[in-house]
Amino acid sequence: MATSGMAATDSPEAETRKNERPNILFILSDDHTSQAWGIYGGILAEYAQNRNIRRLAEEGVTLDNCFCTNSISTPSRAAILTGRYSHRNGVYTLEDTLDTALPTIATALQASGxxxxxxxxxHLKSQPQGFDYYSVFHDQGEYRDPTFKNSDVPWPGNRNFGERVHGFSTDIVTEKAIAWMKEQDKTQPFLMCCHFKATHEPYDFPERMRHLYDGVVFPEPENLLDWGPETNGRTFEGQKLETIARNWQVASEDPDKWWCRYPELPFSTKGMHPTAARKSAYQKLIRDYLRCGATIDDNIGKLLVALDEMGIADNTIVIYVADQGYFLGEHGFYDKRMFYEEAARMPFVIRYPRELPAGKRLDDLILNVDFAATLADFADVDAPQGTQGRSFRDNLKGKTPKDWRKSIYYRYWTQHKIRPAHIGVRTDRYKLMYLYGDPLNMTGSSDYVSEPSWEFYDLLKDPKEDHNAYNDKEYAEVIKKMKQEMQRLQQEVGEEQKKN
Incomplete structure (x- = not known):
């Protein structure tokens, strides 16, 4: 990797290398969890509409162990851009704002040409920096007829003010991304960040997907009827399917007074047995969610066709990744945030025909803080200043460094009773969580202080995390070592240690 992005202008040879640097199409979705991609197995694999995701996997490399460092949208996006953990980029919760002075992968690439x-x-509140062009949603954005804040007019701040575009958001974002890519001078490389709202709640979809899955009864996760801590020994309540069922029911009664527009209403579980009610909510969630996800796959196809038609596919890195995972009925949950596998995993596929092998899978532990360094490596520039991640370019080619990480560190900072603030560490086999349950003055947190607790899982014997084995004597020595590793990683990432 070059010692400086500016060094590319020092000689004719360097100038040639600069002009041959790859284009980057970075496609990011919201909450599109690995269980619904169809390339990671699972009970929904055969139901996922994934022709174009599957194409990327067949022509590129799939990451099997990619994780976020804080499973919630705004902090994960900040980590992706800056390569820094939450305590270093200042974005701890959904309520925080990205500092416009922070170096990002966008500012690094822009400065290098x-x-x-x-x-x-x-979804980072502040005006995007490092982008020659932007057209972004206010906050979450809307699925239908979204409003865009555009770079050719003054930034309106935290107001939903801008260009109103009629249509479905996933389609519109794709059309805007393709139009911009086609306008670029082919003598210089580009970075296009194409960010979908889908598959975020309310899991909406365009009319063409309305009858997809009509009459289908989806298989259920084995732990769908996990009712609470008494079921598996976990130490928190969690965000249960009954909550989304209640949301649908309230919105059915008065849609105009609800915060979002849910599709396929009315819905009600009134009068149902709790088991039947949960099963009914699960079926609606999956049907809506997979229709929403099918729209993403459809639009990934449009992006790939555009690259082919432009004749630049061979020298364009295409990444498709979700900002975090999502519970789809596992443990009776929906949403994300907790350091369980479904929520913390980031499904990730990368294609770069000029350099990377086709149809390969990578087992190495990768983090979202690694993305910025990796893209900078491919672009032959320095990673953004302060980046804590590490390039996995060599890993993608089957050349994993001998000193690559064997464990990962996680921290969810927002405190609520049902989902306490917590710290986690994971290796290839074991996971340890410390739910400290203190708001620590974090934005968006409640004042409720939870009783501190621990959870431990043997992912080899218990991959679904159905048994909290923290008090199992056979793991006493392993847990001791995992606590030491948690403290070591806290020190490594520069986070203030708390007494556990």
Missing amino acids: YHTGLVGKW
């Missing part, structure tokens, strides 16, 4: 564009969900 890349054309840079951003379309869709931004």
Whole structure:
């Protein structure tokens, strides 16, 4: 990797290398969890509409162990851009704002001669920096007829003010991204960040997907009827399917007074047995969610066709990744946040025909803080200043460094009774969580202080995390070592240690 992005202008040979640097199409979705991609197995694999995701996997490399460092949208996006953990980028919760002075992968690539564009969900509150062009949603954005804040007019701040575009958001974001890519001078590389709102709640979909899955009864996760801590020994309540069922029911009664527009209403579980009610809510969630996900796959196809038609597919890195995972009925949950596998995993596929093998899978432990360093490596520039991640370019080619990480560190900072603030560490086999349950003055947190607790899982014997084995004597020595590893990782990432 070059010692400086500016060094590319020092000689004719360097200038040639600069002009041959890859384009980057970074496609980011919201909550599109690995269980619904169809390339990670699971009970929904055969139901997922994934022709284009599957194409990327067949022509590129799939990451099997990619994780976020804080499973909630705004902090994960900040980590992706800056390569820094939450305590270093200042974005701990959904309520925090990204500091415009922080270096990002966009500012690094822009400074080195890349054309840079951003379309869709931004969700970091401050004006995007490092982008020659942006057209972004206010906050979450809307699925239908969304409003875009555009770079050719003054930034409106935290107001839903801008260009109203009629249509479905996933389609519109794709059209804007393609139009911008086609306008670029082919003598210079580009970075296009194409960010979908999908598959975030309310899991909406366009009319063409309305009858997809009509009459289908989806298989259920084995632990769908996990009713609470008494079931598996976990130490928190969690966000249960009954909550989304209640939301649908309230919105059915008065849609105009609800915060979002849910599709396929009315819905009600009134009068149902609790088991039947949960099963009914699960079926609606999956049907809506997979229709929403099918729309993403459809639009990934449009993006890939555009690259082919432009004749630049061979020298364009295409990444498709979700900002975090999502519970789809596992443990009776929906939503994310907790350091369980479904919520913490980031499904990730990358294609770069000029350099990377086709149809390969990578087992190495990768983090979202690694993305910025990796893209900078491919672009032959320095990673953004302060980046804590590490390039996995060599890993993708089957050349994993001998000193690559064997464990990962996680921290969810927002405190609520049903989902306490917690710290986690994971290796290839074991996971330890410390639910400290203190708001620590974090934005968006409640004042409720939970009783501190621990959870431990043997992912080899218990991959679904159905048994909290923290008090099992056979793991006493392993847990001791995992606590030591948690403290070591806290020190490594520069986070203030708390007495556990």
